[in-house]
Amino acid sequence: MNKKSFTPYFFVGPHLILFAIFILLPTIYGIYASFTQWNLMNDPVWVGFDNYKTILFNSDSTFYTQFKNGLKNTLLFVVLTVPILIVIPLMIAVALEHKKVKMKGFMQSILYIPGLISISAAALIWSLIFNKQLGITGNIFGSTVAWAANQPYAWITIIVLTIWGGVGGNMIIYRASINGVSKDLYEAAEIDGAGPIRKFSSITLPSIRFPLIYTFVMTTAGAFNVFGQPLMMTDGGPRQSTHVLMMYIRQLAFGHGESIAGMASAMAVLLGLVILVISALQYYVMNRNAS
Amino acid sequence: MKKNVVYSLMLVFLASIMLTACGGGEDKNTITFWTPLTGDDGAYMDQLIKDYNATNPEIKVKHVITADMYTKISTVLNSGKGVPDLAIIHADRVPGFVKQGVLEPMTTVLESQPEINKDNYLPQAWATGTIDGTQYTVPLDIHSNTMYYNKDLLKKYNVESFLDDDVVTIDEMLSLQGKLDEGDYVVNDALLGWVVLAQIQNLGGDIQQDGKPAVNTEAMKQAFTEIKKVADAGLMTPFGEDGYLMFQSGNVFFSTDGTWSSTAHAAVEGLNFDVTNIYSTTADKFTNRASSHLFAMLKNDKRSDEKEQGIGAFLEFIRENSMEWAKAGQIVASKQVIEDPEYSNYMQSFFTSNEKEIESLYIYTYEYYPYVAEAVDTYAADIVRGNVDLDETLQTMQKFVEDKIAEGSKGTE
Numbered sequence: 217m218n219k220k221s222f223t224p225y226f227f228v229g230p231h232l233i234l235f236a237i238f239i240l241l242p243t244i245y246g247i248y249a250s251f252t253q254w255n256l257m258n259d260p261v262w263v264g265f266d267n268y269k270t271i272l273f274n275s276d277s278t279f280y281t282q283f284k285n286g287l288k289n290t291l292l293f294v295v296l297t298v299p300i301l302i303v304i305p306l307m308i309a310v311a312l313e314h315k316k317v318k319m320k321g322f323m324q325s326i327l328y329i330p331g332l333i334s335i336s337a338a339a340l341i342w343s344l345i346f347n348k349q350l351g352i353t354g355n356i357f358g359s360t361v362a363w364a365a366n367q368p369y370a371w372i373t374i375i376v377l378t379i380w381g382g383v384g385g386n387m388i389i390y391r392a393s394i395n396g397v398s399k400d401l402y403e404a405a406e407i408d409g410a411g412p413i414r415k416f417s418s419i420t421l422p423s424i425r426f427p428l429i430y431t432f433v434m435t436t437a438g439a440f441n442v443f444g445q446p447l448m449m450t451d452g453g454p455r456q457s458t459h460v461l462m463m464y465i466r467q468l469a470f471g472h473g474e475s476i477a478g479m480a481s482a483m484a485v486l487l488g489l490v491i492l493v494i495s496a497l498q499y500y501v502m503n504r505n506a507s
Numbered sequence: 508m509k510k511n512v513v514y515s516l517m518l519v520f521l522a523s524i525m526l527t528a529c530g531g532g533e534d535k536n537t538i539t540f541w542t543p544l545t546g547d548d549g550a551y552m553d554q555l556i557k558d559y560n561a562t563n564p565e566i567k568v569k570h571v572i573t574a575d576m577y578t579k580i581s582t583v584l585n586s587g588k589g590v591p592d593l594a595i596i597h598a599d600r601v602p603g604f605v606k607q608g609v610l611e612p613m614t615t616v617l618e619s620q621p622e623i624n625k626d627n628y629l630p631q632a633w634a635t636g637t638i639d640g641t642q643y644t645v646p647l648d649i650h651s652n653t654m655y656y657n658k659d660l661l662k663k664y665n666v667e668s669f670l671d672d673d674v675v676t677i678d679e680m681l682s683l684q685g686k687l688d689e690g691d692y693v694v695n696d697a698l699l700g701w702v703v704l705a706q707i708q709n710l711g712g713d714i715q716q717d718g719k720p721a722v723n724t725e726a727m728k729q730a731f732t733e734i735k736k737v738a739d740a741g742l743m744t745p746f747g748e749d750g751y752l753m754f755q756s757g758n759v760f761f762s763t764d765g766t767w768s769s770t771a772h773a774a775v776e777g778l779n780f781d782v783t784n785i786y787s788t789t790a791d792k793f794t795n796r797a798s799s800h801l802f803a804m805l806k807n808d809k810r811s812d813e814k815e816q817g818i819g820a821f822l823e824f825i826r827e828n829s830m831e832w833a834k835a836g837q838i839v840a841s842k843q844v845i846e847d848p849e850y851s852n853y854m855q856s857f858f859t860s861n862e863k864e865i866e867s868l869y870i871y872t873y874e875y876y877p878y879v880a881e882a883v884d885t886y887a888a889d890i891v892r893g894n895v896d897l898d899e900t901l902q903t904m905q906k907f908v909e910d911k912i913a914e915g916s917k918g919t920e
Contacts, residue, residue: 255915256581257607278903278910348748349756365747454747455889470578473877474603474915 250481255474267482279468279479283486286461290487293446293460294439296375301382301435302428308383309390310416324391328384335381339448342377370450370458377445386431393427394420429502433495440491461487538568538817541591543576544800547770551835558831559824566817568593580805584609590807593818598635598799601644602874610643611804615812616819617642623822629859631870632799632840644801645822646840648832651797651858651868652701654786655754655762655772658779660691664760673864674793675761675786677733683760684740690758693742694786695750697764699734699891700884701796702785706730708794708869709787715873720912722879723905731890731897733788738891746892761786767836769854782854784867795858797868799840838868878911 225232250267252260271283308327312320330338345351346363353359363369401419410418421428443462446452452459461483469480544552549572560567571591573579577600583589596604604610613636617623625633628646636644654675661667664686669675680693687693707714712726721727737743744750744759754762755775762768763785772780784793802822804810825832826841833839833853844850845859858864873879882904889895 253914255607256578257584257609276906278907279914349752362745362747453888455894456885467881470575472881473599473875473911474607475581476911476914479914 246481247485249478250485252478252481254478254481256469256477257475260478263478267479268486271479271482271486279483282464282468283461283483285456286459286464286483287487287490289446289456289458290440290442290460290462292371293374293378293442294436296371297378297382298432298436298439300375300379301386301439302432304379305383305385305387305431306390306428309387309394310420312391313394324384324387327387330381331384333381335377335444336448338377338381339445342373342380343449346373364450365454367454367457370454373449374445374458377449378439378442382435386435389427389431390424393424397423425502429499432502433498436498437491437495440487440494534569535811535814536566538566538592538814538821539571540568540593540595541571541573541576541579542595543574543597544572544595545574548767548835548837551831555825555829555831558828559821562824564817564820564824566814566820568817568821580609584805587807590805590809592804592807592810592814593821594803594805595647595800596644596803598632598797598801598870598872599876599880601635601801601803602638602872603877604803605638605643606874609806611806611810613642613645613804615815616645616804616822619816620819620823623819623826627826627842628840629838629842629845629865629868631797631868632801635799635870635872636801636803644803645826647800647802647825647829648837648840649797649799649858649868649870650766650837651795652698652705652763652785653766653768653795653855653858654783655764655768655780656783657754657757657760658781659757660760666760670783672790674784674790676790677737677786677788680737680742680761680786681740683742687742692744692750692753692759694737694761694763695744695754695759696738696746696888696891697751697754697762699763699887700880702763703727703730703734703883703887704871704880705785705794705796705869706733706788708796709789709792713873714871714876714879718874720873720875720879720905720908722882722908723901728897728901730788731887731901735891735893735897739893743891746888746894765836766838766855766858769836770834782857784864793867794869795867797838797870799870800837875908875912878908881911882907 249260251262251264253263253266254260270277271279274280311317312323317323343364346353346369348354348360348362353363361369363373397420401423402415405415405419441462442460443466446458446460447463450458452463465480465483465487468476468483540556542549542552549570552572553570556568556570576594580594583591601610613623623645629649632646632649633642636642636646656670656675661669664683666679666683669679683693704714707726707730710726710729712724712730713721715721744753750759751762751764751768753759755772755778757778762772769782772778785795787793802818802825804815804818827843829839829841829844830847830849833844833850833855836853836855838855838858839845839850845856850856850859858868871880885907886895886900886904890897890900
């Protein structure tokens, strides 16, 4: 019992308490709820693996169809947005490093500000932009399609909104880490006659390896939790083809009528597992390739 | 050394106090009143409560607008802390709540306020809260699906006769096929699910049979087939477009939205409109699918008798003075208000102008109505636009409702 052994807890304590109350306990309770039948009002009834069996194997069940469709649409969203959300911010960050680019701070702010706007407000703006009668797509580009109700336009509206809002965050991280790369390396490369592409691939990319892995994993995990954009832009349509898993989960737990929270929790746990496995894989593969 | 331990403990203690403080205290002399009334509705309710508190009642009312009210209700009921003294719930929640045993009967309130009785309210609004002879709620309003019409357009196409018998039939609408200028439409698809549920009544069907959900029925099929005719004839605003906005811009004859939209339509310059019943499959019957805002007391052992008296006094005040609520576009449930000549200035007074109109306001009270409505809302647009096969989708919808019910019932056994 010396003085040192308590000081760290003193500092970590507040965070630990908040973490336990707002993250750890709800997670544990959520996992517990996924093994029950629960309407949020009465006491949960333990049903073992029933919910999971229904979701994963009972192909007649509505919940099986919902989970399958929701996961499929969520995966599609991840595949469509994550690469763009890595590549575009990286390109912008590198471009902003160029000596001849003026007003870097200003450009950065312009790109970053959309990320500060709430999704619902942003979705209202974009749904007006894509509105057939009022919007730019109809009036300037002469599109005669109702974008939110037809594929692939419905996905395009969702992706545009996501990228518009998401580019800034990753870009800031890349800019900060590119700034941290020693200028000596670039000068040495120039003396050796390396062009811009070579400098990018041999110096910039390896130097920002960890920020890259970090953003890749975090962006993917974030994309799996997509909810606001499809809800606001298309409400899951047309024909539930943009209805993502989080929307089903929310509808089951907090939708109309009696809550089906047990089933919703089971879906949420499965989604969590998918995110966990994919994040771990990404980290493992990228880290191995990098070293 | 010991000091540090003490400090750490104090910090933990403080943090836990701060967190529990979020639970909120319960005040003896205030009625905490939760509503899901966001937006303008909330402001009208605020005004009503301000007026009530200005009468210096023994126990004042504190209005708390909670956007996510039903989620919060389940949370506070589970923990037993911070349960509101009074809440506004929707008609379709009553059967479920009563079955789950979370509503307190209004018995004491009714005993102390003799004027709060069946005869002084619109019958269906009152009856929604009566389950097995016990009264669980007192109604504030009925809010209904309604059909607004553009007077100028009806005149332009010389079809004002549609309105003669207060019911526009699908056949009447179809008679306009091929006669419209480009960009004009007969009807939009606002609140389409509610329109479908109204047709089921018009066709003599129901959404339940012996307590079991009946979605895949002849009536449902016919309802969809009839409405689909309008869409197939190109008379409905195109799929995915904002039909509500198109009505406001003067290109659509009829908008099937809600009583509460009248204020928004009135704000549109140059829109010459009035209100009528939702279109029907037959000239003999019309139905406006409705819901109701109801005052209810959630189970709470700590609610004192004095508070229940206070709630009674407040509800009596609302019964006598809810003209303010008519401004929100709602059909006020109190007969005293709707019989007041001032009420006829409001557009929605149309729906209480005679017995037949009052009867047309139909509130579904089937226990699992919310699931049925969810199924209808999810699939209605795609069925009417012919994006999906009708028979197959009706089967899916039936299964959708049955699966959800099966989950719920297992949990409460």
